[in-house]
Amino acid sequence: MKSAKVTVERFYMETASDIGLRLTAGAGGLKRMIREPTVNRPGLALTGFTKYFASNRVQVLGAAEATYLKALTIEQRALRYSELFDYRIPCFVFSRNLKPDPQFIKAAESSDIPVFRCPLITMNFINRATLAMDDLFAPSGKEQGSMVDILGIGVLIKGESGIGKSECVLALVERGYSLVADDVTQVKLLDGREIIGTSPDITRNHMEVRGIGIINVAAMFGVKSIRTEKRVNLVVSLTDWDGVANINRLGMEEETIDILGVPVPHITIPVRPGRDIARLVEVAAFHTKLQLAGHNAARELDERLKARMRPPTD
């Protein structure tokens, strides 16, 4: 698992279309790390109270802060800025397209702290920036396996190369389900509990089918056959028929597998020529869907059996 490190530059680039930051000063500090993925309004710090100042966060200045700064004399401002810019602040953002005063720009240039302007009102900026940072800071990794969305159930299909993952995925796509990723699935942990799977940018919508080559799934099967990202609800491991001794015959206990520290439901399907693997994976997904809705066929059958066997009470 990679613990995400995010520079101001990356935050700036990746949120460009959504938040629309414009760099105004302090370009020399773009490589600064954002050490805490949240936003802070430095109102108190501007008044000179810095005993408890969340300086590790992105600092946003809105109308309130700007109006306050305007009310200060030039000398007062110089003093406050010299204190403020002594902190290791990742960057400043002026919302509502507010214009930082020349003293602020000068201080930012000399201490290499980036200053941005943003057209959004402060609250909207805070909301979007918080969401964007959640995403950027999410722990991430790569899983060997293909991923398909089967009626809302994200299924990660794992197995050694050559066991038939891609063929299985192809059959599922043909049945009308959507491809998320072929062979390599990027995963990230959202909110500390949800695993989101997606395809690497370069190979998105493509897969390799042995004997045919690389195909473009979107071009071949249409736009419904692809999906950019999907939560992983189930992991299916395809294994050699002989390789598994202890296979689940009832489905009463739920087995899990660890992805980025989160347990995800896991089943193992033995592969043998003639078995319709795609059909089995499809059923496994339906099974998971039923379980998520609170049904467990094996347990219900067991309850019925036990009720039948109970001696009549009178």
Next chain:
Amino acid sequence: MSLVSKNPDPSQATSREVTIANEAGLHARPASVFVRMSCQFDCEIWVCCNDDKVNGKSIIGLLTLAASKGTRVVIEAEGSDAQDAVEKLAVLVEKQFKID
């Protein structure tokens, strides 16, 4: 030809660092040449580049690395014929994916 390695043996693991030498980098054709060779071995094969590690028997996997000319990659293998696999694949990369 078996594509599925039966018993990866940790005692027979080996790796070697090589530099992508051909002008266009590890694009589709070189990747297919690499995979054609890697699939002839029983051992598990991995190709590592920066922080990424992908299956050396997967074309799609190799393509996600987007390894350009001059990129250093590590070929890892584990299994009975790991030594031989790493040796031959390293030579293949160094010879710019040309088979003689």
